[in-house]
Amino acid sequence: MPLHFCHPNTPHKKLKIPEWYISSLMMDRALDAVIRRAKKIDRRHDIPYLAGYSRDGKTIYIDRHMPNTMKYDGREIATDRYLILHEEVEKTLIDQLNLHYLHAHQIASRAEQAAVRAAGIRWRDYDRFMQRYVKHIGDEKLEKVPPDLDLKPYRDEHDYELVQRMLDSIKRGVAPAEVDGEKVKRAINKHMPNLGDRMKKTKKKKTKKK
Numbered sequence: 001m002p003l004h005f006c007h008p009n010t011p012h013k014k015l016k017i018p019e020w021y022i023s024s025l026m027m028d029r030a031l032d033a034v035i036r037r038a039k040k041i042d043r044r045h046d047i048p049y050l051a052g053y054s055r056d057g058k059t060i061y062i063d064r065h066m067p068n069t070m071k072y073d074g075r076e077i078a079t080d081r082y083l084i085l086h087e088e089v090e091k092t093l094i095d096q097l098n099l100h101y102l103h104a105h106q107i108a109s110r111a112e113q114a115a116v117r118a119a120g121i122r123w124r125d126y127d128r129f130m131q132r133y134v135k136h137i138g139d140e141k142l143e144k145v146p147p148d149l150d151l152k153p154y155r156d157e158h159d160y161e162l163v164q165r166m167l168d169s170i171k172r173g174v175a176p177a178e179v180d181g182e183k184v185k186r187a188i189n190k191h192m193p194n195l196g197d198r199m200k201k202t203k204k205k206k207t208k209k210k
Helices: 024-037 080-097 099-120 123-131 150-157 161-170 181-190 195-208
Strands: 040-042 051-053 060-063 069-072 075-078
Touching: 024 080, 024 099, 060 080, 060 181, 069 123, 075 080, 099 123, 099 150, 161 181
Parallel strands: 040 060
Antiparallel strands: 051 060, 069 075
């Protein structure tokens, strides 16, 4: 993990309160501990909703168009730290505690907010900056989707249209050369067996509205 993600001097500062007490310094230490555990960070792909993780949890994906830093109050803020925290917490809660994605996402979001505020950043300012780079359905083509991206978040949010667009990108041959289209299709068929039926219903609804 690159050194610039961490604060080497932070652990050496003496706290004036018990270490179990909530404080900005302790939050920063906790964040550093989580960041150090991240095995691999990938910024070469298009990732729906800004960030995600591989099925085995060994890779954290951050959208390739997301800037590494944001300018805030005269400072350069490394935003990757907070995205990694969110994804690591979320994935751990899902895999280790078997939480539903929507529940794990809520807890991970709270942890992300706490870390951002501990750094002296207003959440609304941070969130406004991040939303500028979030890829919503229909915003742009998903041209480079990682083959091992965990689809559980999109499945749990019933984002079937988005997954269909991922399949379409593979079908058009615009996915990276290392992507095994058949493996991706098999994974989607296994975890989202009703994708075809749902997409037909969606198309019918859109046709009726026209």
